[in-house]
Amino acid sequence: MISYPDALALLLDTAAPLGRETVAIDAAARRFLAGDVISPLALPSFDNAAMDGYALRAASDIVPAGSSFAVAAMQAAGDTAHALPGAEACEIATGARMPEGFDTVVPVERSERQGERVRFLADERRGQNVRHAGADIAVGARAFAAGRRIDAAAIMLLAALGIEEVDVVRRPRVAVITTGSELNAPGPLPPAGIHDSNGPFLAASLAHWGVEWLGRTRVPDTGDAFVLAMRRALEEGADLVVTTGAVSAGRFDFVPAALASLGARELFHKVAIRPGKPLLAARFADGPLVLALPGNPIAVAVGYRFFVGPVLRAMAGLPPESPTCVRLAASMPAKEGTRHFGLGTLACDGDGQQVAHLAEGQAAYRILPYTQATTWLSNVAASGATADAWPLDPADAA
Structure with missing residues (x-):
């Protein structure tokens, strides 16, 4: 039986980063950047007004209350006028370009318009309320590093920079096969049947x-049906196949033999973890990686979080994830040499320090505690006062 760190190392050695492709930013959400993005322009691209008011050339550090200026023009957002020669002040809208030589904006609510002149009601500072070119990002600066997951904030910046397309890592093609003659779709259940969760x-x-989803197939407890489903995944060019059930040592645990018959090379079978010990990993030459998870729901959740998740990170070219060390409110059940994974919640104690509380009533078959948890916890020491804390979903750590 292999340890969790050794099993993970084997998986990451065989999970190479995928290739790259170019996509429009409208199709880039949740993709991973395949290279750095360099800003093609400065943001803002020109000095502009931070609010509606009056722009002027300040003659000193302070524009005294009661100062009065002739208003030469109105500068609206989008106006292209660069200069107002000889002008003292101009009305200006939020986002409008500052005329050449103008350096200060006085808010409209702190001014009093008197025909073609404006009078200021309070002392104003030179340089106030102006957004300077490049204050957000300079031309040639790195906007994003390779590996960044493109979220809505990234889309906003890419669009503001006028970038229409980005290079992203190809999405992994994944197929899922669930095994079990007892599994049923939603609806009335036969005797001894359960719903496939x-x-x-x-x-x-x-x-x-x-x-890139290749679909999921539910097969009964026969090796032939599983082999057909696996062959279909191979034909569709899967990068990763995730299976559940039929992976232990019982009469109906046919997955190891079926994978061997198809030519897959076993990387390991059985890992020193709880839950999920029977987990198996195999690799097809010039084909997909296979992660065969046990059938209990929480063993599947552990397999996805701590085996499939790291593989997906590696395929995206991301570095391994690092957990947070937290103090336990009560010790986790543990057996020396075995990595235990548990569900819990995080809270702050009276000193503001993070403390982890184990969910009650945990078992490999019980789903409800999973729905109430906010974190995964793991440890290897029977008497440990601390544990590693991980986000429930690996996508939230990417």
Whole structure:
């Protein structure tokens, strides 16, 4: 039986970053940048007014209350006039370009218009209320580093910079196969039947990551049906196949033999973890990586979070994730040499320090505690006062 760190190292060694492709920014959400993005222009691109008011050339550091200036023109947002020769002041709108030589904006609410002149009601500072060119980002500066996941904020900046397309890492092509003659779709259940929850869970989790979805297949406890599903995934060019169930050592645990019959090379089978010990990993030559998870729902959740998640990170070219060390309110059940994964919540104690509380009633078959948790916790020491804390979903750490 292999340790969790050794199993993870084997997986990451075989999960090479995928290639790159160019996409429009409208299609780039949740994708990972394949290279640095360099700003093609400065933001703002010109000095502009931060608010509606009056722009002027300040003659000193302070424009005294009661000062009066002739208003030469109105400068609106989008106006292209660069200069107002000989002008003392002009009315200006928020975002409008500052005329050449103008350096100060006085808010309209602190002014009094008197025909073609404006009088200021309070002392004003030279240089106030002006957004200077390049104050947000300079031309030639790095806007984003390779590996950045493109979120709505990134889309906003890319659009502001006039960037229409970006190079992103190709999305991994992923197929899911759930095994079990007892599994059923939603609806009335036959005697001894259960609803398939692992398939929908993996589909939702992988969609949140942003994979190219090849679909999921539910097969009964027969090796032949599983082999057909695997062959279909191979034909569709899967990069990763995730399976659930039939991976332990019982009569109906056919997955190891079926993968071997198809030519997959086993990387490991059984990991010193709880829950999820029977987990298996295999690799097809010039083909997909296969992660075969046990069938219990929380063992599937652990397998996705701590095996599939790191593989997806590696395929995106991201570095390994680092957990946060937190203090435990009560010790986790643990067996020396075994990595235990548990569900919990994080709260602050009276000193403002983060403390982890284990969810009650945890078991590999119990789903409700998972829905109430806010963090994964892991430890290897039976008497440890601390544990590693991880976001529930690996996509939230990317």
